[in-house]
Amino acid sequence: MKRMKRLPLNALLGLLIVGAVVLAAVASHFWTPYDPLRINFGARLKLPGGAYLLGTDEFGRDELSRLMAGASTSVWISLLTVTFSIVVGSIVGVLTGFLRGWTDRIVMAFNNALLAFPGLLLALGLLAVVGANPYGIILALGLAYTPSVTRIVRGTVLSLREKEFIESSRVLGNSELYTMVRHVLPNCTAPLTVLATSMFGWVILAESALSFLGLGVPPPAPTWGNMLASARPFMAQASYLSILPGLCIALTLLGINLLGDAVRDWLDPRMKGVQ
Amino acid sequence: MFRFAAARIAMAIPTLLIVAVAVFVLIRLIPGDPAQLLLGDLATPASLADLRARLGLDRSLPAQFGIWFGHVLQGDLGTSINSGQDVLSLVADRFLVSGRIVLVAVALAAMVAVPAGMIAAWKQNRAPDLLLVGSATLLVSIPTFWLGLLLLLLFGLKLGWLPVVGYVGIAEDWKNGLLYLVLPVLTLFLHEIGVLMRMARASTLEVLRLDYITHARAKGLSERAVLMRHAFKNAFGPTWTLIGLVLGNLLGGIAVVETVFTIPGLGRLLVDAIFARDYPVIQGCLLFVAVVYVVVNLVIDLCYPLFDPRVAVE
Numbered sequence: 001m002k003r004m005k006r007l008p009l010n011a012l013l014g015l016l017i018v019g020a021v022v023l024a025a026v027a028s029h030f031w032t033p034y035d036p037l038r039i040n041f042g043a044r045l046k047l048p049g050g051a052y053l054l055g056t057d058e059f060g061r062d063e064l065s066r067l068m069a070g071a072s073t074s075v076w077i078s079l080l081t082v083t084f085s086i087v088v089g090s091i092v093g094v095l096t097g098f099l100r101g102w103t104d105r106i107v108m109a110f111n112n113a114l115l116a117f118p119g120l121l122l123a124l125g126l127l128a129v130v131g132a133n134p135y136g137i138i139l140a141l142g143l144a145y146t147p148s149v150t151r152i153v154r155g156t157v158l159s160l161r162e163k164e165f166i167e168s169s170r171v172l173g174n175s176e177l178y179t180m181v182r183h184v185l186p187n188c189t190a191p192l193t194v195l196a197t198s199m200f201g202w203v204i205l206a207e208s209a210l211s212f213l214g215l216g217v218p219p220p221a222p223t224w225g226n227m228l229a230s231a232r233p234f235m236a237q238a239s240y241l242s243i244l245p246g247l248c249i250a251l252t253l254l255g256i257n258l259l260g261d262a263v264r265d266w267l268d269p270r271m272k273g274v275q
Numbered sequence: 276m277f278r279f280a281a282a283r284i285a286m287a288i289p290t291l292l293i294v295a296v297a298v299f300v301l302i303r304l305i306p307g308d309p310a311q312l313l314l315g316d317l318a319t320p321a322s323l324a325d326l327r328a329r330l331g332l333d334r335s336l337p338a339q340f341g342i343w344f345g346h347v348l349q350g351d352l353g354t355s356i357n358s359g360q361d362v363l364s365l366v367a368d369r370f371l372v373s374g375r376i377v378l379v380a381v382a383l384a385a386m387v388a389v390p391a392g393m394i395a396a397w398k399q400n401r402a403p404d405l406l407l408v409g410s411a412t413l414l415v416s417i418p419t420f421w422l423g424l425l426l427l428l429l430f431g432l433k434l435g436w437l438p439v440v441g442y443v444g445i446a447e448d449w450k451n452g453l454l455y456l457v458l459p460v461l462t463l464f465l466h467e468i469g470v471l472m473r474m475a476r477a478s479t480l481e482v483l484r485l486d487y488i489t490h491a492r493a494k495g496l497s498e499r500a501v502l503m504r505h506a507f508k509n510a511f512g513p514t515w516t517l518i519g520l521v522l523g524n525l526l527g528g529i530a531v532v533e534t535v536f537t538i539p540g541l542g543r544l545l546v547d548a549i550f551a552r553d554y555p556v557i558q559g560c561l562l563f564v565a566v567v568y569v570v571v572n573l574v575i576d577l578c579y580p581l582f583d584p585r586v587a588v589e
Contacts, residue, residue: 113293116572117565121527121545125561128549129304205418209531212420213546228421232535235424236432243428246421254416261412 011262017255021248025072034062036069037220045238055240058230063241066222067248073223074252077138078203082196084142089149090188094180096150097157108154114147120206124215132215141206145199152195156188190267197263201256208249224249279586280577287573294565295347299340301561302554308332312554315356347562353555355548362559366541370563372444373533373540376456377525380463381518388468389514392475393507396483407472414469419528423462423535430458440537459536463529467521474517479510512583519575523568 007015028036033053040060048055054063092111096104114122119141126140157180160166169179210216211225219226224245231241305312310326318326327333331342346352352362388411395407431439437457445452482488483506491501530542541560548556580586 109289110293113290113297116290116569117294117297118524118527118568120524120530121561121564124527124530124545124549125298125301125557128552128554128557129301208418209420209528212531213534215546215549228424229534232424235428239428239432242424246418246424249421250417253418254413257412257416 008262008265010258011266014255014257014259014262017251018259021071021252021255022075024068025075028065028068028072032062032065032068034065036061036065036222038062045234045241047238048240054244055238057227057241058234058238063244066227067224067244070222070224070227070245071248071252073134073217073221074204074207074249077134077207077217078200080138081141081145081203081207082199084138085145085149085199086192086196088142089146090153090185090192092146093150093153093188094157094185097154097161097184098176098180104154107150111147111150114144115151119144119202120209123206123210127210127215132210132218134217137207137210137216141203144206145202148195148199149192152191153185153188156191157184160184160187194260194264194267197256197260201253201260204249204252204256279580283573283576287569291566291569294569295344295562296340298558298562298565299343302558303336305554312552313353313356315553352559352562355556356553357548357551357556362555363563365556366544366559366563369539369541369544370567372538373526373529373542374567375445376459376532376538376540377463377522377529379456380460381467381522381525383460384464384467384471385514385518388471389475389511391468392472392477392514393479393502393510395472395476396479396510397502399480399483404476408476411469411472411476414465415473416469417466418531419462419466420531420535422465423458423532426458426462427535442536442538455536455538459532459538462532462535463525467525470521471514471517475510475514478513479506482506482510508582512579512586515579515582516575519572522571523564526564526567 038061040056043052043056043060045058046052046056046060048063052062052064054067056062057066092107096107122144123137123140126143127136130136130139161184166179166183169183170176174182207216208223208225208228211223212229214226214229216225217223219230227245228242231238231245235242302312303309308323310323310330310332311318313330314322314326329342331339334342350363352366354360355362355365358365391407392411395404395411398404427439430437438451438455442455443451445456488501488506491505492498496504526541528542529540530546532538533540533543534546541564544556545560545564547553548560
């Protein structure tokens with residue numbers, strides 16, 4: 001427990017950044033300096049400073065308000081996506097580890113084939129089917145990242161199912177499924193926490209990449225990715241529009257990466273110092 | 276060695292088959308008549324009937340897959356709804372553009388990142404390590420499409436050294452063609468340095484902690500000999516594997532960079548096809564990239580015994 005006494009610098013910095021992003025996301029539901037969607041052609045492409053702290057975009061919308069609203073979009077999409085992957089992956093992992101035999105072989109062959117497929121590409125393929133909208137993204141990215149969860153949970157289930165404390169649960173007369181959920185699944189918490197932390201980063205990056213490509217959350221709803229895409233034609237006149245949303249994505253990812261490294265050091269001391 | 280190669284190749288075949296099934300099923304999940312989807316809204320009843328017969332759409336789903344897979348094996352991926360071009364040649368042309376950028380960027384990044392990561396591990400928790408790890412973490416946190424925009428802003432708009440939009444093929448005009456490739460390659464290069472350096476550092480750290488390194492040092496070998504002869508060679512393995520994954524992942528992820536620099540590559544082709552609902556092209560791109568990904572990782576694995584003979588023995 002000595003490790004917990006002092007937060008390492010990277011954890012502190014990561015927590016601060018991620019905390020600020022979550023705070024901005026939550027705050028945007030109650031207050032933003034201006035309405036992030038209100039168009040005001042009288043205030044087009046205003047430079048940062050004055051009434052508009054971070055300037056305005058090509059439709060005269062306040063950049064700061066849009067960045068805050070964008071934080072909210074990124075945060076809730078990644079929360080739902082990661083939850084989806086963890087829940088679906090855990091169910092499949094527990095079931096295959098529990099049933100074993102042919103079900104396990106077939107599901108795992110499919111799982112490994114999906115793992116042998118670039119995540120973003122899988123998401124693009126799925127988006128072609130489900131369509132570009134927030135729920136489509138959550139489904140596509142969620143399914144794309146589920147195989148990693150399945151592999152970890154199944155591995156833990158297989159390694160634990162013959163251990164004494166699992167055996168004693170069976171001897172006590174608990175059903176196999178109860179034993180799995182009550183005693184085996186909690187043992188997946190540590191590796192899953194490590195995975196989930198990095199998954200937040202992947203999803204935020206993938207969501208902004210998809211939005212940047214125009215396959216994500218459709219405008220006028222602001223996301224950091226689609227704000228970057230729409231800033232591109234105005235790069236010469238209003239370079240801050242190309243800089244600010246990207247800075248938000250990069251800072252968030254930096255925070256998550258620092259936090260992820262710290263979480264891994266903490267939960268998996270074997271990997272301490274190893275990145 | 277031969278058995279290792281044969282086993283590794285045999286492992287890739289089921290993966291490819293499952294990928295083919297997945298790509299086939301994906302298009303069948305879309306509601307509507309597959310023939311109509313594949314030929315577009317402007318198709319004539321005659322051509323629709325022709326395609327239905329050709330794809331065996333009146334038969335069972337497994338039979339349909341068999342027919343489709345037979346076409347795929349013969350290199351027939353259909354024709355694009357939008358351009359009417361043969362999908363395979365379209366995809367292969369665009370792949371050459373993307374593949375060149377990805378390959379050059381990753382090769383250059385590996386040359387910088389692998390030694391840097393090893394040095395960082397050697398100097399763990401000291402100034403050079405903190406500096407290198409700090410910059411690597413910063414580099415992986417910057418999304419490629421933003422990095423690309425920043426470089427474009429600096430070198431294209433502010434300094435005016437490099438062209439901002441457009442693309443010229445190297446084959447048509449190699450001098451200008453190269454100029455257009457500088458920024459996209461630089462973008463991916465910088466990003467991948469971060470990814471590979473973190474991996475190289477991690478695997479070197481793991482090796483440096485092993486007993487045989489302590490033994491080598493205890494024997495009185497110079498630090499240089501310990502590192503060069505014993506540590507680095509073993510530490511390279513995981514990074515080498517990661518290079519394969521990075522190459523494949525970039526083929527999926529390069530779409531954003533191609534969008535920033537308006538490069539007609541494979542990623543852009545896929546995204547445009549998704550917009551246009553050009554299903555034969557979508558199917559072709561997904562299948563092609565998946566095959567390239569599996570083959571690249573296969574080649575990477577087959578090269579592994581060259582610097583770590585233990586793998587082939589196991």
